[in-house]
Amino acid sequence: MDRPAISVAGLRKSFGDKVVLDGIDLTVAAGTIFSLLGPNGAGKTTIVRILSTLITPDAGEVFVAGHDLAGQPGAVRAAIGVTGQFSAVDNLLTGEENLLLMADLHHLGRGGGRRRVAELLERFDLTDAARKRAAIYSGGMRRRLDLAMTLVGNPSLIFLDEPTTGLDPRSRRTMWQVIRGLVADGVTIFLTTQYLDEADELADRIAVLDRGRIVAAGTPEELKRRVPGGHIRLRFPGMPELESAARVLPTASRDDESLSLQVPGEGNVRSLRAVLDRLDQAAVQVEELSIHTPDLDDVFFAATGHATEEKAPR
Known part of the structure; x- marks a missing residue:
């Protein structure tokens, strides 16, 4: 647990003439929740795509789960899970079939795969709906199934890219409980969100990204103490x-x-x-x-010069 789950130094990425990430440095401790905040277009999703090996950076030194991103991308992929903004659930399959498909992709074997699927269905309170098509699942059920699919391979690090967008308040809090449970089991969570109450509720450390740069970083309490106005x-x-x-x-x-x-x-x-x-x-x-x-809204405004663009559902 002494080795960081993520270590990034001098990360840069451009698309054409547009600089998206301009020298990012960050460290994520293992077994914690790290939250990356920022307005739309700040570069949050680009960081997640780079750290999860989906795209390559232009420059920088990156280690994920102890592996060199540039030299060991296969080892990185074996250690991580990704739950993106958009669900990877197949609507034509049942919840159980979606999970079994992931078990096959992870080569768990017939018996091992079924045991893992049964365990995840129970853990995410999806047992009763296991043999129903995912198309009829509620938004909260789909997000839980999506996260369960990510967990089939027992990743040590999970990227959650705006996991509660569009969920009602009860479903959001259920997802928060799930996330806390994962960390209690030793999993590291890299969370991107525009809901500041979510970051305040969950994160051990927070970084604010704006225009491709980290403009503030620390624990929620440290960040709030830096802002005048109390x-x-x-x-x-x-x-x-x-x-x-x-x-x-x-x-x-x-x-x-x-x-x-x-x-x-x-x-x-x-x-x-x-x-x-x-x-x-x-x-x-x-x-x-x-x-x-001062709350994280005040921190966000002080760091970026503008308020958040989205509010969590009440």
Whole structure:
């Protein structure tokens, strides 16, 4: 587990005159979830296609699952699984037949293949629908089947390219549980997504890609701490209380219409206690308070200069 699952240095890729990846450096620790964020056209899918050996880079040193991407592409393919944006499920086959086909491709043998398929059907809660054509599966069932097909060969590293796009909230959370279960079993997940709550919920580390470059990287909490804008909002029962509070907290932004103050700060317990202690000492009554801390939307905007283009379903 000490060896990185992915190590990338100086990765570059162009299509004609268009530079898509412009010197990417990143490391993904084994047995973790790494999330790559970025707007449409940032180069996320290109990175996944390169790391999964589907296309070749123009420059850079890349190791995937301990294998040199340039010199050992076959070993890389044997160690990884890929679940793309678009399902690889064959609608004319049943769920079980789709999995058996993958077992045949992995040369598991008749008995071994059937045992692996039965195990995956149970794990992904597809046993009851196993002999139904995939064409009638719901979106969530199709994504689970797609991921199960990826797991037939027991990969140590899985690329999930926007795996929950188009799913309803319940199906998204089911997929999150599946992903966490895979990591608990020692699998490494490389996740690309435009849903920032998904990255915040799942990822151990995050990198933000914009215009072919990594513009921010770290744990979700590290990234959020780098962004200013945290504050405490206090609302008061009347104008006298607001006037008194404004004298006690001179750095706060005042809104007379809503009888509120916005006090800059990190929004943690220590800063909140300090503000309330000062108001208590001045005998100022507070009617309501709320805390805002920067989230990944703020990180994304600070790093790329624009907001995300998609929101997760609620």
